[in-house]
Amino acid sequence: MPDNEITASEWEVMRVIWSLGAVNSRDLIDILQQKRDWQDSTIKTLIGRLVKKGYLTATKEGRRFSYTATVAEVDAMDHATQGLFDHLCEMKKGQTLANLVETTTLSQTDIEQLQTVLATKLKTAPVKVACNCLPANCDCE
Ligand SMILES: [Zn+2]
Structure with a gap:
């Protein structure tokens, strides 16, 4: 599990990727923009942060990158709730x-x-x- 915690917006990006398995940046932007009023650049920034934090890996596919999660959804949820409970x-x-x-x-x-x-x-x-x-x-x- 990567050390860095992820923000609420980053969770939303991860949830799309966990649902779909592998997603290219164009599809990811289209899907997120159905729900959120986010600019392309905002979403690209979120993706970049998740790659940097170690939650996503990028694979070059033609002209675009395809993104996959490095951690399972259930593990990330357990880690986040455990981290919160550790503070109590x-x-x-x-x-x-x-x-x-x-x-x-x-x-x-x-x-x-x-x-x-x-x-x-x-x-x-x-x-x-x-x-x-x-x-x-x-x-x-
Ligand atoms: Zn006490």
Whole structure:
């Protein structure tokens, strides 16, 4: 997984590429412009950044470049959410997850999978999770 985080706009570019597999710059611009009011140059800049950050590889195909993702969508999503959760107080993660589950549309399969994960975790879960904030800015306890 590349070290650099990607921005909201860069995620949108990646989602098109994850859906289509390999895309040339012209098609990518056309698809993104159906949804977004972005100039060609803006999209080219986003593509360039994603190549530089290591999320895309460019292959010359005739006059154009074709772009493919270097990381799987599921891995990028896991990495991004894990990175976000790493910033949170250990003690507050459970509540944050509960809120997220409550406001997310989930399929019956998703819910069954969550129930299985939770039932397994319950067997070895601590009674309480300790706060790991810096004491000076914490009102957790
Ligand atoms: Zn805390």
